[in-house]
Amino acid sequence: MANEQAAQQVFKNGLRAIAPMLPGVVPFGMTTGIAATEAGLAPLMSMGMSLIIFAGAAQLVIAQLIGDGALPLIIVLTGLIINLRMVMYSASLAPYLGHLSTRWKAAIAYLLTDQAYAVSITHFMHAGVGQHRQWFYMGTAFPLWVLWLLATAAGIWLGAAVPPGWQIGFALPLVFLVLLVPVIRDRPSAAAALTGGGVALAAHDAPYHLGLTIGAIAGVATGVSAELALHRRRSSP
Amino acid sequence: MSAFAIWSMIVIIGLGTFLLRFSGLQLLGQGSMPDWLARTLRYVPAAVIAAIVVPAIVHGGPAPGFSLDNTRLLAGLIAAAVAWSTRSVLATLGIGMASLWALEWFAGNLP
Structure with missing residues (x-):
């Protein structure tokens, strides 16, 4: 009984920590629902995407690519490249949550998002970890999931009722700008971001809608080279 | 499809x-x-997020590209400054959208 109460308390701490992130999810999710409808997806497909893929940026880009008539193989590739960052999130949570049962890890994995990761890893690193740490993660991740489904449903339902002049699609780069700040920690990661953004912009008209993918690969390559160059300079006399 | x-x-x-x-x-x-x-x-998040954000700001709006008509450029710069200094989703979203609407209104695109 005391155990259950402690877990509940930790869950609530997670809820409190994620609260400031929640308002950004609403326009982002609505935009995703609207974009999916505009791309010609049936309401059930748009909801299926939120439930099965559950990754905002990927869903938004996938909807745009389907609307533009891109090749299915390219759409799958682009979606997975956008979500590749989840490997890093998952790996960096492993020291804190890797000891749990497979069932727990599957639930944690399904609910993994930029926001839940950012808030949880900061908490685990600075506030330390207790016995019920997985409940802290759940407290951050679960409300995002609920809100995401509600917001995409609202976007699908409202559809064209939101005037295009409001440009609520601008919420996507705004939300991701905030997520970009903490991942630029040093000069190599700044170089990765500058190259990724610059090349994706230059390759905007690349064939098969590969601009984002080319930008991402160029950015990672630049970050790795910059880190290696920095090491070499430090280790040389 | x-x-x-x-x-x-x-x-x-x-x-x-x-x-x-x-x-x-x-x-x-x-x-x-x-x-x-x-x-x-280590460099995947920075590269991928930037590759999503930059084209969405420059080419995502009704007046894409580097022109004065593209209100997203200035609104995006303002939002980037807010994101950098506050790291707050609420502040970035609020000030970013408000800047975009103000610029659109100023350009005569909003009633």
């Missing part, structure tokens, strides 16, 4: 995304990963 093709893509991307999310937790457990992989993955 047929409904079947779209559903197939959704399921494939969904499964792939789950495996990406599960991989680190499951494979690493409490161990560590090879250096080259850690080094590569």
